[in-house]
Amino acid sequence: MSALAIDVGGTSFKVAIVADGQILIQDRLSHTSEPGDLDRLTEFCNGLMDRVDPDQRPTTVGMSLPGIIDQRTGAMVSAHDKVGYMLGMDLRTWMSDTFGMPAAVENDARAALWGEVGYGAGRGEKDILVLTFGTGIGVAALVDGKALHGPHEHGAILGGHQQINPFLGRICTCGARGCLEAEACGWSMPAVVREWPGIEASPLGTLDKATFSDVASQAYAGDPLALEITEHCARVWGVGIVNLVHVLDPDVVVLSGGLMNAADLMIDTIRKEVDERIWAIWGRPRIEVAADVYASATLGMAYLAEHATA
Ligand SMILES: [Zn+2]
Structure with a gap:
């Protein structure tokens, strides 16, 4: 079982496929802060998923963002300008509709927390x-x-x-x-x-x-x-x-x-x-x-995607 993890940053999207706390593959896409970015992101994610073995293909998806997420609605309700175009959008439904799998969305610091709880220094x-x-x-x-x-x-x-x-x-x-x-x-x-x-x-x-x-x-x-x-x-x-x-x-x-x-x-x-x-x-x-200071949110989003959507 693997998860597609998308970490949205100010200048790039970091996308990874993660299985059991291990990053199988990851890549970055530039983020220009325009609504068209989401179409480019979709294409990019599909391309990445095509690069792993069929038995490693993700069955869940998670996205972390630098903003406040309302977990009842799956929408980002407050954020930095660079992700302002996603404000109010139900990102959880957008991901599950776009990729056809259960989805989770979370603030990036809270995603990093789950990365450390699930696979890092906070285990147990x-x-x-x-x-x-x-x-x-x-x-x-x-x-x-x-x-x-x-x-x-x-x-x-x-x-x-x-x-x-x-x-x-x-x-x-x-x-x-x-x-x-x-x-x-x-x-x-x-x-x-x-x-x-x-x-x-x-x-x-x-x-x-x-x-x-x-x-x-x-x-x-x-x-x-x-x-x-x-x-x-x-x-x-x-x-x-x-x-x-x-x-x-x-x-x-x-x-x-x-x-x-x-x-x-x-x-x-x-x-x-x-x-x-x-x-x-x-x-x-x-x-x-953290063992990998660049990976906490990515690993955490994979952990959340697998656990919160189970
Ligand atoms: Zn301040």
């Missing part, structure tokens, strides 16, 4: 927190064995918008000031670098729009200012994790998403920051990095 656990670090910061939680949704589907997933620097921080995409994302994540990194004191002494100072990947490369090369910035990110994220742990009381915290490709630069500082700030009488939650 009942209380897990997952943070995904990419363009933004996604958060999802399993509480007492159940994914936290809340009555409005907001449960945990807006954790990237916890306000950790509310009076002096940078303005966030959500309109508030000093959100975790605004202090350190993919979209805010060019501003973080540009405003960093003394940055002109670093190769990063010559870049128009330095990405996190630029910062990590320079940090690996030993640039002191890049190392200061990765240290800043790690400390800020440690604070964000402590705030979430104080609310949700998990046993395990899993860090995933593309920015965690550079986790070895930051994980010790993240753990130290959590250790120094946390109030926990029982010990400390395990803080782990």
Whole structure:
């Protein structure tokens, strides 16, 4: 049994066929944020399914998106502009009609949570927190064995918008000031670098729009200012994790998403920051990095497609 997993990102669709937690095949399609993208996506998925053996052909399909999904209707009800053209659309019915199989749809951070619960660092656990670090910061939680949704589907997933620097921080995409994302994540990194004191002494100072990947490369090369910035990110994220742990009381915290490709630069500082700030009488939650930081949502969507549609 295999599942077709579609992860919708701002600039690309990542499509995979997954069986028992293993990615059999995967490919990317550009995402131009126009309604015609869904026809191209359909053709692309059908092409990918034709490339696996008939006995490995998917029997379920799942889609993860950077937005809030109403599970009663299968529609995305709030999202970033780049997927705005899908707002209000019943994506679950669209997928089951288009591909002729049972379908599941979920927020991408919650999909990553299921990837870690089903196949990753959260296997066998009942209380897990997952943070995904990419363009933004996604958060999802399993509480007492159940994914936290809340009555409005907001449960945990807006954790990237916890306000950790509310009076002096940078303005966030959500309109508030000093959100975790605004202090350190993919979209805010060019501003973080540009405003960093003394940055002109670093190769990063010559870049128009330095990405996190630029910062990590320079940090690996030993640039002191890049190392200061990765240290800043790690400390800020440690604070964000402590705030979430104080609310949700998990046993395990899993860090995933593309920015965690550079986790070895930051994980010790993240753990130290959590250790120094946390109030926990029982010990400390395990803080782990996903085995494949790019695959959590894909694996999770396959897991959900197989379990939620069974
Ligand atoms: Zn915000």
